Amino acid sequence: MNTPTHAIVNLSLIGKLPLSQFNLPIVIGGIIPDLPIFVFYFWAKFVRKLPESQIWSEAYYQPLCQNAGALFHSIPLAVLGWIIGYYGGWQTMQILYLSLILHSLLDLPVHNSDAHRHFFPFSNYRFISPLSYWDREHYGTIVALIELLLVIIATCNCFSFVQSVVGKGLMLA
Numbered sequence: 001m002n003t004p005t006h007a008i009v010n011l012s013l014i015g016k017l018p019l020s021q022f023n024l025p026i027v028i029g030g031i032i033p034d035l036p037i038f039v040f041y042f043w044a045k046f047v048r049k050l051p052e053s054q055i056w057s058e059a060y061y062q063p064l065c066q067n068a069g070a071l072f073h074s075i076p077l078a079v080l081g082w083i084i085g086y087y088g089g090w091q092t093m094q095i096l097y098l099s100l101i102l103h104s105l106l107d108l109p110v111h112n113s114d115a116h117r118h119f120f121p122f123s124n125y126r127f128i129s130p131l132s133y134w135d136r137e138h139y140g141t142i143v144a145l146i147e148l149l150l151v152i153i154a155t156c157n158c159f160s161f162v163q164s165v166v167g168k169g170l171m172l173a
């Protein structure tokens, strides 16, 4: 799934504007798992100056990039983070890790050849979904359309939070 989609959908699913102090950790948690991929792309494109085709067919599959992606997309490690937040009484940390978990859960059904090891470091298992969010050979066009719809629905959902808060504000005024 595209990174901005994660931020918007996570915000829509676990965010509530009255609890706006949690919106930033939700957005950050929605983006963090893909950070190693951004760093890798920047390095491959602008430092190594590799062609686009080589970046995604070879360099992306090097162990360092794959392990970083697996670490940041690890569901058990994110659950561990949430548990630490829960027992420490740190609500922001819980929300952040909840958003990380949701990112991985939403990635699971839409990654085919580029599937992450979501149970790393305990298992190297990859769920190879028959669907892909980008690969046309695995329904990428349909999945991209559904993703776009999700973004629109999530944005409307976020917008309705704004309306309800503004509405309450007007009633109080």
Ligand SMILES: [Zn+2]
Binding pocket: 001, 033, 034, 073, 103, 107
């Ligand atoms: Zn991801």
